[in-house]
Amino acid sequence: MPLSLNSRILVAAGVVLVAFLGTASFAIDRSFRATALTAVHERLKAQIFMLLGLANFDAPGAAPMPEVLPDPSLSVPDSGHYAQVFDGEGDLLWRSRSMLGFAVQPPASRVPGEFFFDELVSSTDEALFCTSYGVEWETRGRAAPSIYTLQACEGRQSYTLQVRGFQRSLWAWFSIMAALLLMIQTAILRWGLRPLRAVALEVRAIESGRQAAITGEYPRELRALTRNLNALIAARDTHVQRYRNALGDLAHSLKTPLAVLRSALEAGRFDAESVRGMHEQVAQIDDTVRYQLQRAATVGRSAFAPPVEVAPMIERIAGSLRKVYHARNLVLDVQVDRASRFYGDQGDLMEVVGNLADNACKWARHRVGISAQVLPLRPGQRRPALEVTVEDDGPGMPEHLVETALRRGGRLDESAEGHGIGLSVVRDVIETGYGGILSIEAAPSGTTVKAVFEFD
Amino acid sequence: MRILLVEDEPKLLDTLATRLREEGYAVDLAANGRDGLHLGSEYPVDLGIVDLGLPDIPGTELIKRWRAAGHAFPILILTARGSWEDKVAGLELGADDYLVKPFHTEELLARVRALLRRAAGWSDPKLRCGPFVLDTSAKTFTVEDKPVELTAFEYKVLEYLMLHAGRVVSKSELTEHLYEEDVDRDSNVLEVIVGRLRRKMDPERNLNPVETARGQGYRFRFERAQARPAD
Numbered sequence: 001m002p003l004s005l006n007s008r009i010l011v012a013a014g015v016v017l018v019a020f021l022g023t024a025s026f027a028i029d030r031s032f033r034a035t036a037l038t039a040v041h042e043r044l045k046a047q048i049f050m051l052l053g054l055a056n057f058d059a060p061g062a063a064p065m066p067e068v069l070p071d072p073s074l075s076v077p078d079s080g081h082y083a084q085v086f087d088g089e090g091d092l093l094w095r096s097r098s099m100l101g102f103a104v105q106p107p108a109s110r111v112p113g114e115f116f117f118d119e120l121v122s123s124t125d126e127a128l129f130c131t132s133y134g135v136e137w138e139t140r141g142r143a144a145p146s147i148y149t150l151q152a153c154e155g156r157q158s159y160t161l162q163v164r165g166f167q168r169s170l171w172a173w174f175s176i177m178a179a180l181l182l183m184i185q186t187a188i189l190r191w192g193l194r195p196l197r198a199v200a201l202e203v204r205a206i207e208s209g210r211q212a213a214i215t216g217e218y219p220r221e222l223r224a225l226t227r228n229l230n231a232l233i234a235a236r237d238t239h240v241q242r243y244r245n246a247l248g249d250l251a252h253s254l255k256t257p258l259a260v261l262r263s264a265l266e267a268g269r270f271d272a273e274s275v276r277g278m279h280e281q282v283a284q285i286d287d288t289v290r291y292q293l294q295r296a297a298t299v300g301r302s303a304f305a306p307p308v309e310v311a312p313m314i315e316r317i318a319g320s321l322r323k324v325y326h327a328r329n330l331v332l333d334v335q336v337d338r339a340s341r342f343y344g345d346q347g348d349l350m351e352v353v354g355n356l357a358d359n360a361c362k363w364a365r366h367r368v369g370i371s372a373q374v375l376p377l378r379p380g381q382r383r384p385a386l387e388v389t390v391e392d393d394g395p396g397m398p399e400h401l402v403e404t405a406l407r408r409g410g411r412l413d414e415s416a417e418g419h420g421i422g423l424s425v426v427r428d429v430i431e432t433g434y435g436g437i438l439s440i441e442a443a444p445s446g447t448t449v450k451a452v453f454e455f456d
Numbered sequence: 457m458r459i460l461l462v463e464d465e466p467k468l469l470d471t472l473a474t475r476l477r478e479e480g481y482a483v484d485l486a487a488n489g490r491d492g493l494h495l496g497s498e499y500p501v502d503l504g505i506v507d508l509g510l511p512d513i514p515g516t517e518l519i520k521r522w523r524a525a526g527h528a529f530p531i532l533i534l535t536a537r538g539s540w541e542d543k544v545a546g547l548e549l550g551a552d553d554y555l556v557k558p559f560h561t562e563e564l565l566a567r568v569r570a571l572l573r574r575a576a577g578w579s580d581p582k583l584r585c586g587p588f589v590l591d592t593s594a595k596t597f598t599v600e601d602k603p604v605e606l607t608a609f610e611y612k613v614l615e616y617l618m619l620h621a622g623r624v625v626s627k628s629e630l631t632e633h634l635y636e637e638d639v640d641r642d643s644n645v646l647e648v649i650v651g652r653l654r655r656k657m658d659p660e661r662n663l664n665p666v667e668t669a670r671g672q673g674y675r676f677r678f679e680r681a682q683a684r685p686a687d
Contacts, residue, residue, distance in 0.1 A: 192648060243603045282558075286558055290538060291558075294538075294539070297539065316544050316548065317540065317544055319548070320543065320544045320547040320548065321546075323547050323552060323553075324547065324552075324553050324554070326552075326574055327570055327573070327574050328579075337582050345542075346541070347539060347541045350539070350540040350544065351539060351541075352538075353542050354540030354543065354544070355540070
């Protein structure tokens with residue numbers, strides 16, 4: 001079973017959320033570390049400037065720094081703040097009192113006038129950030145200035161703690177945000193998918209017969225679906241109704257001829273007169289069965305029917321009729337607009353064209369024409385109507401017979417088999433199945449039958 | 457003419473067979489598709505009448521297999537399913553005409569006659585060869601517009617010869633197409649019939665409509681008067 005829509009969207013949203021928060025926290029962490037490191041650097045620089053202000057290198061041999069320093073952390077052992085002074089050769093001249101019992105190596109670069117930042121490790125394995133600054137000091141009485149290097153260090157510990165603290169709060173906030181976002185997402189999802197659940201409920205109600213159609217108001221995206229569902233249900237209902245009507249009519253109209261036949265059989269007289277009567281009844285039964293069954297088999301137009309290409313289908317029927325009427329030497333002229341499409345059941349179209357063309361062949365002298373064309377779209381129409389015209393050059397049906405032909409089960413010519421039934425079936429398919437019109441134009445030079453199918 | 461009737465409803469099979477035999481056709485019967493397939497392949501059938509709703513091999517399948525095996529005899533479909541979709545499908549498979557059940561036997565006979573004529577290249581129900589006219593609908597024969605009485609068997613022989621007018625028809629071909637398989641065949645009977653036909657058709661003995669092609673068979677000498685271009 002495929003994943004539910006809910007799970008799909010939640011999983012996708014979750015993955016996006018985790019990826020986004022992960023990248024964001026990485027970037028924020030990096031930039032926080034950079035900022036914290038810059039702050040350490042600035043602090044160490046400030047300390048060097050302070051020490052520079054206090055330094056006195058004029059008295060050789062004496063300590064270059066006063067006994068008491070303004071920053072007390074430099075005087076407390078292991079405070080994490082340390083300072084040293086080296087001479088031009090890199091020999092230690094002074095170290096702060098906080099550096100009790102350990103040493104830090106001199107800076108690798110001692111260029112005067114330049115700050116040099118480094119990460120070092122003390123002799124007691126304490127990780128340190130160190131900044132050093134070289135100065136040229138001119139002492140009275142000496143020709144060349146002396147070079148001194150001041151170094152200020154800070155234990156890495158406080159930086160590490162700061163970063164860790166920041167990370168902790170970052171993750172806490174991000175977790176809260178993620179949870180919140182997922183909750184909001186779920187709520188949006190439930191709200192967004194609510195119409196779908198409502199449709200499902202309605203469909204279930206239709207299934208169980210509590211409802212005849214989908215009645216709720218739905219968002220635009222679902223309206224096409226609900227409209228089609230309703231059309232499908234309506235089509236099914238029409239179909240069932242048609243079956244029911246046909247069966248009812250069938251039963252009803254079979255009973256009379258059957259009763260006549262039975263009483264004739266019971267009477268036991270089989271003279272020419274009564275046999276002819278029985279033949280009539282049998283013919284009527286045959287007509288009734290044929291007409292009603294065909295009526296029931298009519299599928300009718302439908303919103304979902306894939307369009308049937310009309311041209312090849314009419315060609316098939318014409319081919320069959322050419323075979324059947326081979327001996328009559330008829331010309332079957334087929335002219336079908338290639339764009340013609342039939343939005344309904346292929347069997348219905350075949351029934352109509354087959355019957356009309358077959359009738360035309362029966363009546364024609366030399367030529368039968370079958371043509372089909374798409375009618376122009378009328379305003380508000382989605383699918384264009386289709387007009388099928390079948391004409392023959394036969395004697396032409398008399399006006400009152402045209403009427404009979406269009407009446408249900410009317411028979412025109414007993415020898416031309418099923419003529420009346422054929423036309424009645426055609427009329428029924430067109431009118432009840434497709435809401436269209438069947439029209440007959442009879443002239444002494446021939447008969448023209450037009451069938452117009454509507455698909456909306 | 458030899459007709460193969462394949463129909464699984466025994467009553468209909470029986471009635472149709474009787475009626476077809478009354479009309480002078482030699483009729484082979486099959487009550488299922490398997491027998492039908494066999495008979496259609498083994499015997500020189502002139503026309504097949506096939507019910508589409510057979511119990512074992514569907515009629516459409518039967519037609520397809522016959523056609524695939526190269527049997528070209530005309531086929532008339534009988535079907536209870538009268539929809540055009542079914543009719544067209546049957547005709548496209550290789551059948552030549554269809555008849556929807558229930559049908560009038562006369563209608564069936566008319567279609568049978570038409571199909572047989574058509575297979576031999578005739579379109580008009582009246583076969584005209586010179587002064588001879590055989591009306592296949594009314595089953596009458598005239599010479600120069602004067603009616604000539606024929607017995608049923610004489611009619612059958614003449615019909616076969618005239619349908620294939622201009623072509624030599626061997627005695628064995630005649631027997632195969634005019635007799636059912638279980639009928640005793642005696643070629644002497646044929647000679648007698650042809651002799652009688654000649655006397656009836658040509659009492660003055662100046663037209664000689666039926667030639668004897670020595671050692672080969674008979675030929676109706678007069679070409680069809682109103683033949684259609686080849687089908």
